[in-house]
Amino acid sequence: MKDLLPNGALDAEALDTLFLEARSQNAWQDKDIPEEILEQLYDLVKMGPTSANCSPARFVFIRSREAKELLAPALSSGNRDKTLSAPVTVIVCQDMAFYDKLGELFPHVDAKPWFTGSEAMISETAFRNSSLQGGYLIMAARALGLDCGPMSGFDAKLVEQTFLAGTSWKVNFMVNLGYGDPSQVFGRLPRLKMEDACKLL
Amino acid sequence: MKDLLPNGALDAEALDTLFLEARSQNAWQDKDIPEEILEQLYDLVKMGPTSANCSPARFVFIRSREAKELLAPALSSGNRDKTLSAPVTVIVCQDMAFYDKLGELFPHVDAKPWFTGSEAMISETAFRNSSLQGGYLIMAARALGLDCGPMSGFDAKLVEQTFLAGTSWKVNFMVNLGYGDPSQVFGRLPRLKMEDACKLL
Numbered sequence: 001m002k003d004l005l006p007n008g009a010l011d012a013e014a015l016d017t018l019f020l021e022a023r024s025q026n027a028w029q030d031k032d033i034p035e036e037i038l039e040q041l042y043d044l045v046k047m048g049p050t051s052a053n054c055s056p057a058r059f060v061f062i063r064s065r066e067a068k069e070l071l072a073p074a075l076s077s078g079n080r081d082k083t084l085s086a087p088v089t090v091i092v093c094q095d096m097a098f099y100d101k102l103g104e105l106f107p108h109v110d111a112k113p114w115f116t117g118s119e120a121m122i123s124e125t126a127f128r129n130s131s132l133q134g135g136y137l138i139m140a141a142r143a144l145g146l147d148c149g150p151m152s153g154f155d156a157k158l159v160e161q162t163f164l165a166g167t168s169w170k171v172n173f174m175v176n177l178g179y180g181d182p183s184q185v186f187g188r189l190p191r192l193k194m195e196d197a198c199k200l201l
Numbered sequence: 202m203k204d205l206l207p208n209g210a211l212d213a214e215a216l217d218t219l220f221l222e223a224r225s226q227n228a229w230q231d232k233d234i235p236e237e238i239l240e241q242l243y244d245l246v247k248m249g250p251t252s253a254n255c256s257p258a259r260f261v262f263i264r265s266r267e268a269k270e271l272l273a274p275a276l277s278s279g280n281r282d283k284t285l286s287a288p289v290t291v292i293v294c295q296d297m298a299f300y301d302k303l304g305e306l307f308p309h310v311d312a313k314p315w316f317t318g319s320e321a322m323i324s325e326t327a328f329r330n331s332s333l334q335g336g337y338l339i340m341a342a343r344a345l346g347l348d349c350g351p352m353s354g355f356d357a358k359l360v361e362q363t364f365l366a367g368t369s370w371k372v373n374f375m376v377n378l379g380y381g382d383p384s385q386v387f388g389r390l391p392r393l394k395m396e397d398a399c400k401l402l
Binding site for chain 2: 007008009010014015017018019020022024035038039042043044045046047048049051053055057058059060061062063064066067101104105106107125127128129131132133134135136138139140143144145148150151152153163172173189190191192194196197198199200201
């Protein structure tokens with residue numbers, strides 16, 4: 001197989017799959033995601049770059065009916081039905097003690113003192129980099145042929161009480177994963193023109 | 202051309218380009234990025250999902266020698282040489298007045314009042330979603346055959362004084378773009394095992 005153009009770029013079909021034709025989903029086909037695909041997904045996501053390889057994102061994959069029922073009370077009304085019917089809902093988390101893993105992740109420098117004692121540096125680094133990794137998750141899922149439905153409309157405190165009590169993890173946002181029902185996708189919303197969002201200097 | 206597997210997934214070569222073989226770069230070939238490629242890049246990035254389509258990321262593409270010289274004093278010593286030699290450095294910004302564009306971006310609902318008056322909601326939404334869009338930028342650049350070098354080691358206040366004065370934009374992080382010199386890439390750092398970063402419920 002050969003899918004790269006001579007300049008190393010992906011071809012048009014791949015760009016459609018990742019960006020141009022991919023759509024946030026509101027309803028799902030009745031088709032499960034095998035655990036093997038979730039392992040492939042994590043194996044892609046983990047390779048995306050983070051600052052000093054700090055890798056603060058953590059992922060809670062909600063699959064069972066029992067776990068979905070625990071999640072339900074935390075969902076906003078507009079997100080409830082689609083989330084309960086998605087084969088997998090990922091709670092994208094940030095580990096506020098991510099610096100404890102730097103000895104393993106960034107072994108050539110003692111980077112932990114860059115963070116300890118600086119709450120602002122910890123929370124900024126965890127939030128920026130776990131959000132970046134959330135972006136990699138969305139792209140990796142699409143690259144594996146899955147559809148996504150990212151959401152930030154939920155009761156974060158309740159999600160943390162229910163699923164993250166006793167850990168150093170905090171919730172960032174959520175992503176439903178599965179095989180979407182194209183008939184339930186909303187119309188495409190406008191995007192900002194390049195001249196309104198970019199400067200070339 | 203046909204680069205999708207029967208299940209809609211990208212093939213192995215594309216996954217290598219996006220995730221598995223892609224590496225953060227420390228040195229660059231002497232090869233420019235035409236403006237047309239930057240336009241293609243933005244046209245991919247802008248399609249990635251954000252909450253309520255709020256699209257808070259803004260991008261300053263630093264290309265000219267003059268602009269690079271203005272940027273130089275804000276760079277940490279470890280980031281200076283590679284940034285000055287990169288054909289393009291993107292300052293990934295967040296527009297703290299992103300809600301002023303919601304009438305254009307989310308026209309079916311009056312979403313601006315969700316944000317106005319709530320500084321915490323504004324800064325959380327801008328930071329999360331502009332970071333997500335920064336992740337899309339890295340993936341889109343790789344998809345177009347470019348290499349990336351993301352960085353957060355710089356003097357953000359000085360970058361804002363130099364390039365963003367008089368705007369509602371704040372800096373989030375930076376990404377060098379170009380065609381990397383593979384001989385200058387560092388060894389791959391370890392990643393967290395799935396059982397240390399994920400829970401399946």
